[in-house]
Amino acid sequence: MRLTADKLIVEIDGRTVLDRVDFGLKSGELVMLIGPNGSGKTSLIRTLCGELLPRTGSVLLEGKAVDQWKAYDRAKKLAVLFQQASVNFSITVEQLIQLGRHPYSQHGKLDSVIINDVMDCMGLREMAQRSFLSLSGGEQQRVQVARVLAQVWQIESELDGVLILDEPLAALDIVYQYQLLQLLQKLRSRGLSIVVSIHDLNLASLFADKMVLLDKGRAVASGSPESVFTADNLQQTFQQAVEIIKHRHTGRPQMLFSAKHHPV
Amino acid sequence: MLVLALLAVSFFSLSVGSVPIDLCEITDTLFGEKRGMASIVVVDIRLPRMLLAILTGAGLGVSGAVIQGLFRNPLAEPGLIGVSAGAALGAACVLVLGAEIIRQIAAVPLNVILPIAAFIGGLVATLLVMAFSWSRTAFSVTTMLLVGLALNTMATGGIGLLTALTDQDSLRNLTFWLLGSMAAADNDKVLISAIIIIPSLCWLLRDSANLDCLLLGESGARALGVPVTRLKFRLVLLSALIVGTSVAFAGIIGFIGLIVPNLLRFIVGPMHRWLMPASAIFGALILVAADLLARTVWFPQELPIGVLTSLIGGPIFIFLILWQRKKGLI
Numbered sequence: 001m002r003l004t005a006d007k008l009i010v011e012i013d014g015r016t017v018l019d020r021v022d023f024g025l026k027s028g029e030l031v032m033l034i035g036p037n038g039s040g041k042t043s044l045i046r047t048l049c050g051e052l053l054p055r056t057g058s059v060l061l062e063g064k065a066v067d068q069w070k071a072y073d074r075a076k077k078l079a080v081l082f083q084q085a086s087v088n089f090s091i092t093v094e095q096l097i098q099l100g101r102h103p104y105s106q107h108g109k110l111d112s113v114i115i116n117d118v119m120d121c122m123g124l125r126e127m128a129q130r131s132f133l134s135l136s137g138g139e140q141q142r143v144q145v146a147r148v149l150a151q152v153w154q155i156e157s158e159l160d161g162v163l164i165l166d167e168p169l170a171a172l173d174i175v176y177q178y179q180l181l182q183l184l185q186k187l188r189s190r191g192l193s194i195v196v197s198i199h200d201l202n203l204a205s206l207f208a209d210k211m212v213l214l215d216k217g218r219a220v221a222s223g224s225p226e227s228v229f230t231a232d233n234l235q236q237t238f239q240q241a242v243e244i245i246k247h248r249h250t251g252r253p254q255m256l257f258s259a260k261h262h263p264v
Numbered sequence: 265m266l267v268l269a270l271l272a273v274s275f276f277s278l279s280v281g282s283v284p285i286d287l288c289e290i291t292d293t294l295f296g297e298k299r300g301m302a303s304i305v306v307v308d309i310r311l312p313r314m315l316l317a318i319l320t321g322a323g324l325g326v327s328g329a330v331i332q333g334l335f336r337n338p339l340a341e342p343g344l345i346g347v348s349a350g351a352a353l354g355a356a357c358v359l360v361l362g363a364e365i366i367r368q369i370a371a372v373p374l375n376v377i378l379p380i381a382a383f384i385g386g387l388v389a390t391l392l393v394m395a396f397s398w399s400r401t402a403f404s405v406t407t408m409l410l411v412g413l414a415l416n417t418m419a420t421g422g423i424g425l426l427t428a429l430t431d432q433d434s435l436r437n438l439t440f441w442l443l444g445s446m447a448a449a450d451n452d453k454v455l456i457s458a459i460i461i462i463p464s465l466c467w468l469l470r471d472s473a474n475l476d477c478l479l480l481g482e483s484g485a486r487a488l489g490v491p492v493t494r495l496k497f498r499l500v501l502l503s504a505l506i507v508g509t510s511v512a513f514a515g516i517i518g519f520i521g522l523i524v525p526n527l528l529r530f531i532v533g534p535m536h537r538w539l540m541p542a543s544a545i546f547g548a549l550i551l552v553a554a555d556l557l558a559r560t561v562w563f564p565q566e567l568p569i570g571v572l573t574s575l576i577g578g579p580i581f582i583f584l585i586l587w588q589r590k591k592g593l594i
Contacts, residue, residue: 071486071489075488082481084481087480088479090533090534095533096479099476099479099480099488102473102476102477102489103488
């Protein structure tokens with residue numbers, strides 16, 4: 001197991017935001033966190049990367065408590081992209097991605113190879129010298145993803161890090177959403193372990209190895225898309241009548257809103 | 265290029281004044297054995313003044329860049345967190361209330377007491393801001409700015425009160441002090457400034473890569489392994505030291521910390537590895553030039569240097585606000 005959490009209870013200002021949540025991420029696994037707004041996805045992500053400290057329970061990164069790691073060693077193993085990662089200065093795309101290499105003490109040729117690699121991955125090569133502030137919301141998001149990729153990137157070897165992305169699809173158009181998830185799937189097969197919080201349930205079901213369904217701070221279901229993505233689970237969590245159909249090619253469950261419950 | 269410009273302006277500032285001295289004479293006095301009228305003017309009067317301007321300008325330029333990086337806002341200024349005003353209040357207290365008492369007790373000249381009081385005032389202001397804006401595990405930058413604003417207002421009020429209480433002579437002294445001047449420069453002040461400012465600058469430069477990461481926000485920087493809380497403490501303390509010292513010896517000189525890093529961001533970009541050294545040199549350059557203007561444009565009267573920097577800095581500040589608004593940043 002790369003990253004595990006055991007019976008996490010997390011409180012913010014006396015309010016319980018995570019209630020006895022268990023979590024496990026194997027190496028080379030893509031786990032998707034789903035759930036309504038305020039269900040605890042972001043809190044779980046902030047706890048997994050050590051930003052929030054649990055009142056009880058523990059988070060282990062490669063068997064060692066996540067807050068016991070030396071900061072730079074941890075940053076080489078675990079990269080995280082938070083929501084609302086705004087930048088107020090006119091930094092270029094390449095400079096921003098370069099920040100992802102900060103935890104590494106040696107800077108030089110390797111860094112520029114890695115930065116070019118991740119820019120190619122995210123289709124950013126031709127905007128390398130543009131100012132981050134001049135980009136559209138979706139382009140900025142792709143640059144930020146490239147930055148966290150650079151943090152755990154390795155050349156021609158197994159990727160053994162953990163990548164955590166909090167709603168990386170926000171602001172992306174449907175093509176880039178799909179492309180980003182395809183890229184994550186590819187990186188996963190190179191060994192990278194990935195946690196993604198996501199609102200598009202159908203995309204989550206298509207790409208996830210494992211899903212965690214959160215509701216009011218509890219993990220109400222977790223496991224394969226087939227076991228989590230049931231009409232009962234989704235109906236209870238989202239308070240909406242849904243139907244489940246099978247994806248024609250992959251056989252993965254997909255969700256439709258039940259028209260019969262809609263007021264006409 | 266900046267270094268060359270600084271050297272040129274520095275030499276020029278040594279030569280211009282009530283007694284014009286040509287450049288050959290200056291090199292003779294600086295590097296030769298000759299003692300005379302020229303050497304007294306250059307070595308005893310203009311050189312300390314120029315060196316103090318260089319140290320103060322470099323310090324203010326870099327602390328401006330640091331505070332802007334810390335607040336992640338190009339409109340921030342060291343004065344914002346209340347250091348300058350706190351330092352000025354410290355000085356004002358001593359000038360108006362305590363000078364006689366302290367002089368009798370400690371038998372130290374006012375020249376030494378004043379800067380120390382300003383320095384302590386600056387530090388106290390910073391520590392207050394830090395204490396108030398510390399919540400549980402982290403600094404809140406918003407609280408820090410607001411508390412700084414409140415401290416600034418209170419310090420200004422305090423200075424106003426002291427001005428109302430005081431007699432005419434020390435009032436004039438006080439006004440002059442609060443608008444900044446290099447006129448009080450002497451070898452002791454240059455030495456003390458150098459001892460405090462140079463090591464602080466070097467220490468700050470070591471944090472340039474960490475400051476770059478802070479562009480991503482505190483969570484983002486922490487995720488890159490930056491020890492954010494300790495970093496913030498260090499940055500605030502060191503810039504307080506620098507700003508406090510500069511206010512102590514040269515009064516409040518506004519806008520240098522704002523103009524310098526912002527203009528340089530257009531040229532060298534926002535990465536602190538380049539921005540900070542460039543701010544040091546450009547800050548020094550601007551202050552030496554400003555001091556040169558301050559003592560020559562209205563000759564034989566001398567203008568407070570803060571009048572000049574504010575007159576030039578104010579419009580640039582407005583331009584920056586408009587530019588930011590156009591970019592959708594505020």
